Amino acid sequence: MTRIKTAHSTAAETRGTIAGGDVLRSRTAPRSGAASLERDPGMPSSTWRLRSDAWEYLRFAVKRIAMGNDNDGVLSQDGEVFRSLRALETIELYWAGFGQRYVRAIRDLLVEGDYPAALERIGRVVNRFRGSSVPDEPRDEQLEEAERAELQDDADPRPRFEVLVVDETTEADRDALAAESLKMRGPADAFIYDFVVVPSAEDAIAAVLTNPKILACVVRPGFSDRTKQPLSKELQETIELAKASAGTHPASSRSSLASVQRVLGLADALADLRPELDLYLVAGAHIEELAGVLTRRFRRVFRREDQLELHLTLLRRISHLYDTPFFSAIQYHARRPVGVFHALPVARGGSVVNSKWIKDLADFYGLNLLLAETSATSGGLDSLLAPTGAIKKAQDLAARAFGAKHSFFVTNGTSTANKIVHQALVAPGDVVLVDRNCHKSHHHAMMLTGGRPAYLEAYPLDEFAFYGAVPLSRIKQMLLDYRAAGRLDEVRMVTLTNCTFDGIVYDPERVMAECLAIKPDLVFLWDEAWFAFAAFHPVTRRRTAMASAKHLEAKLKSAAHAQAYHEQQQRLFEADGTPKPDDAWLDERLIPSPDARIRVYATHSTHKTLTALRQGSMIHVYDQDWVREAEEPFHESFMTHTSTSPNYQILASLDLGRRQVELEGFDLVQRQLDLATSLAQAIARHPLLRRTYRVLTSTELIPAEHREVQRPMPLRDGLSTMWRAWAGDEFVIDPSRITVEITRTGVDGDTFKHEYLMNRYGIQVNKTSRNTVLFMTNIGTTRSAIAYLIEVLVKLAERFEEEQAQRDPDLPRTPEQDMPPLPDFSYFAPEYASDAGLPDGDIRPAFFLGQKRGAVEHVGLDALRERVARGEEPVSAGFVTPYPPGFPVLVPGQVVTAGVLDFMARLDTREIHGYDPKRGYRILKEG
Structure with a gap:
């Protein structure tokens, strides 16, 4: 069989997760002009890539036949072309626009030998993917009226979304439904939509898992339960996991009717997977009774004849998602003629456009930036400090998007967001259990609030010179220690980073549940600076703070939970009510009291992983005691740390970023994760790359005792494997982060980053360690960018080899300098430490003492080592924070130890905050 070269060399490997037996891989063959689509035992691709690559391949292959460059011998039934068609016939059921019948028609044209007609039909699909409605080879005279209408529809520039209809219908019914939607479409409609019609509940779940363009779902009770499509084992397992997960949610309403229970089960599964979807029920009989039972699941219930009402409702709901109240207010202000008689000369461009010297500011940034600048809060622009209009509405929409009860915009980054939350919730003397390796803003917040940090130690990854995450057993043990000392009432909050800079993700629901079982009124602050995107993917969402809080709140209300709690209490307490030894509490997965309070806060660096201008961040709140305990102090703290002149462009970008993720977040995040996985796979498979680099997986980054699913990269094995890992493992790895170990290059991470990646090739990365480089994909990453990175890594590998x-063999090799073990937090000096022998300390007095010139001396590294060797205990006068690794190695009041000094001496980082290389360390003078 003649092999055909694929059109996309950048799509080196593609495997589908849809059609069992028709898993595809496009791979450039070794011979010129030869390539194949083959079964691939490796990485499963997201459906978007499988679908687009398969159509692109078909277009290329059929075009070669039509032009006479290949004979029709390539069209064997077991060949690449027909295997592509069989896979696409299943895939297209879950996407609007063309459908299974369209794919079958192409197959029939190929069987009949009408290659130009088949090519024209394939081209229409490819052109839609490319955003063009003009076929490469127009054949308008041969188009039927319906096809001509579809071509005109493809050219419609309005934003388009898709609506899933779950109902067992005939093709004629589906045609009638599509025709009816076109008939109702009006020129004044701001958006247009197409229907995706599936016959079963399993097909509906498959559709929302694979088609991110679906933004609404219409359920008709006539659907069946099981699919008739030849789905892959991987997708079938994911569907079963989705149904089982939805079944664990406490039911808010029940019905004795089996048909209603089927509808409820499907609605719960779809809402669990894609909470941004709007669900509508179309029913005939007993609509009034159904409305009373199903209201909490469905936005509205319609009768079948209410097509116009349904149409208007779909458009109106999307308009609510599209609404950006503050961005609209800024646009209105920029277009409005005003006179500026307040501060801010740059407003309306007044000090710029008439200047002879700085006109290039307007030339570079554009006049709209200046027109939108103002220091006034009138005219609909609202006040960030006391919002009542556009900003308040924008924040409410953000809360809806992220699953919070309240959300707040922050214009000075998550460093400020963290300080706001700490000051609102922590008073002087309160103990805060905090990850010692968290961002320095948390440590600074302890100094500002007077809270007493009790540092939690993450497990070290000494081989790679960075830390992992804090095991839950350590958090529980520390809480039990405070209980045993009679000081549990002083413990106010637990602060953890989810996910860590290096991509290690906690299970927030489990952490909060087990901690609340020991202290039912704990407050939790989850620093999700690098994890904002996770709220918009069915699997990653379950490990966000807000989703975990919501699910935990519902679970605590269930009768099953109450029974399990009372049964466990009998195992954990003696007959006289005293707690059993700690081992009993550490060995069990603790169940919190039904009366425990859900008080959860999350901070997001929205600008880091979603669309927003730099320093655009958010605070999300899910606090049952918000009004009674937190609202007033939070607003006071917010005003303390927020400028009275916030940047309105940052606020507008946060508003727009929220709109984007509600309308296309799933699509963007799915691509992000898939591209990261393809990068890891490319490094692992390329002979030269795998000799030079090593991708670190969960096997290296998470100890085995914290993993139930013993797979190195769960997403590479399929969505169902990732689902199981994220549902059961204590820690998982964020698939969007690829940590590459570079020891075999012969250069350190900092050199690799600056001298090779950035200076030579313009590739920017955030983080390195001594022997690793972290590559992160985001929602803006493209396949071309991944291809370029792979190209650069190959060039560098060739250079290093x-x-x-x-290398001159007579020259002695420079011995590799092993990093010393990562230093744990030593301890606070006695004057700042707890009297009860527990680890908390007061860094505030040490910090302010360290600001007094006469109380501080500067000591060089060698002299400090000599003091420590003599048994002295020097006390740090401030924070010492190397970048990398980016956490304070020393905090005010901490005793300097030999381990800390050994670690600092071996660091080759260029930036160390709080350390003067000329003068040495700042140490508090004795006495």
Whole structure:
């Protein structure tokens, strides 16, 4: 069989998760002009890539036949072309626009030998993917009226979304439904939509898992339960996991009717997977009774004849998602003629456009930036400090998007957001259990509030010179220690980073549940600076703070939970009510009291992983005691740390970023995760790359005792494997982060980053350690960017191998300098430590003492080592924070130890905050 070269060399490997037996892989063959679509035992791709690559391949292959460059011998039934068609016939059921019948028609044209007609039909699909409605080879005279109408529809520039209809219908019914929607479409409609019609509940779940363009779902009770499509085992397992997960949610309403229970089960599964979807029920009989039972699941219930009402409702709901109240207010202000008689000369461009010297500011940034600047809060622009209009509405929409009860915009980054939350919730003397390796803003907040940090130690990854995450057993043990000392009432809050800079993700629901079982009124602050995107993917969402809080709140209300709690209490307490030894509490998965309070806060660096201008962040709140305990102090703290002149452009970008993720977040995050996985797979498979680099997986980054699913990269094995890992493992790895170990290059991480990636090739990365480089994909990453990175890594690998081959063998090799073990937090000096022998300390007095010149001396590294060797206990006068790794190695009041000094001496980082290399360390003078 003649092999055909694929159109996309950048799509080196594609495997589908849809059609069992028709898993595809496009791979450039070794011979010129030869390539194949083959079964692939490796990485499963997201459906968007499988679908687009398969259509692109078909177009290329059929075009070669139509032009006579290949004979029709390539069209064997077991060949690539027909295997592509069989896979696409299943895939297209879950997407609007063309459908299974369209794919079958192409197959029939190929069987009949009408290659130009088949090519024209394939081209229409490819052109839609590319955003063009003009076929490469127009054949308008041969188009039927319906096809001509569809071409005109493709050219419609309005934003388009898709609506899932779950109902067992005939093709004629589906045609009638599509025709009816076109008939109702009006020129004044701001959006247009297409229907995706599936016959069963399993097909509906498959559709919302694979088609991110679906933004609404219409359920008709006539659907069946099981699919008739030849789905892959991988997708079938994911569907079963989705149904089982929805079944664990406490039911808010029940019905004795089996048909109603089927509808409820499907609604719960769809809402669990894609909470941004709007669900509508179309029913005939007993609509009034159904409305009373199903209201909490469905936005509205319609009768079948209410097509116009349904149409208007779909458009109106999307308009609510599209609404950006503050961005609209800014646009209105910029277009409005005003006179500026307040501060801010740059407003309306007044000090710029008439200047002879700084006109390039307007040329570079554009006049709209200046027109939108103002220091006034009138005219609909609202006040960030006391919002009542556009900003308040924008924040309410953000709360809806992220699943919070309240959300707040922050214009000075998550450093400020963290300080706001700490000051609102922590008073002087309160103990805060905090990850010692968290962002420095948390440590600074302890100094500002007077809270007493009790540092939690993450497990170290000494081989790679960075930390992992804090095991739950350590958090529980510390809480039990405070209980045993009679000081549990002083413990106010637990602060953890989810996910860590290096991509290690907690299970927030489990952490909060087990901690609340020991202290039912704990407050939790989850620093999700790098995890905002996770709220918009069915699997990653379950490990966000807000989703975990909501699910935990519902679970505590269930009768099953109450029974399990009372049964466990009998195992954990003696007959006289005293707690059993700690081992009993550590060995069990603790169940919180039904009366426990859900008080959860999350901070997001929205600008880091979603669309927003730099320093645009958010605070999300899910606090049952908000009004009674937190609202007033929170607003006071917010005003303390927020500028009275916030940047309105940052606020507008947060508003727009929220709109984007509600309308296309699933699509963007799915691509992000898939592209990261393809990068890891490319490094692992390329002979030269795998000799030079090593992708670190969960096997290296998470100890085995914290993993139930013993797979190195769960997403690479399929969505169902990732689902199981994220549902059961204590820690998982964020698939969007690829940590690459570079020891075999012969250079350190900092050199690799600056001298090779950035200076030579313009590739920007955030973080390195001594022997690793972290590559992160985001919602803006493209396949071309991944291809370029792979190209650069190959060039560098060739360079490193050449340098090593040309190395003078007579020169002695420089011995590799092993990093010393990562230093744990030593301890606070006695004057700042707890009297009860527990780890908390007061860094505030040490910090302010360290600001007094006469109380501080500067000591060089060698002299400090000599003091420590003599048994002295020097006390740090301030924070010492190397970048990387980016956490304070020393905090005010901490005793300097030999381990800390050994670690600092071996660091090759260029930036260390709080350390003067000329003068040495700042140490508090004795006495």
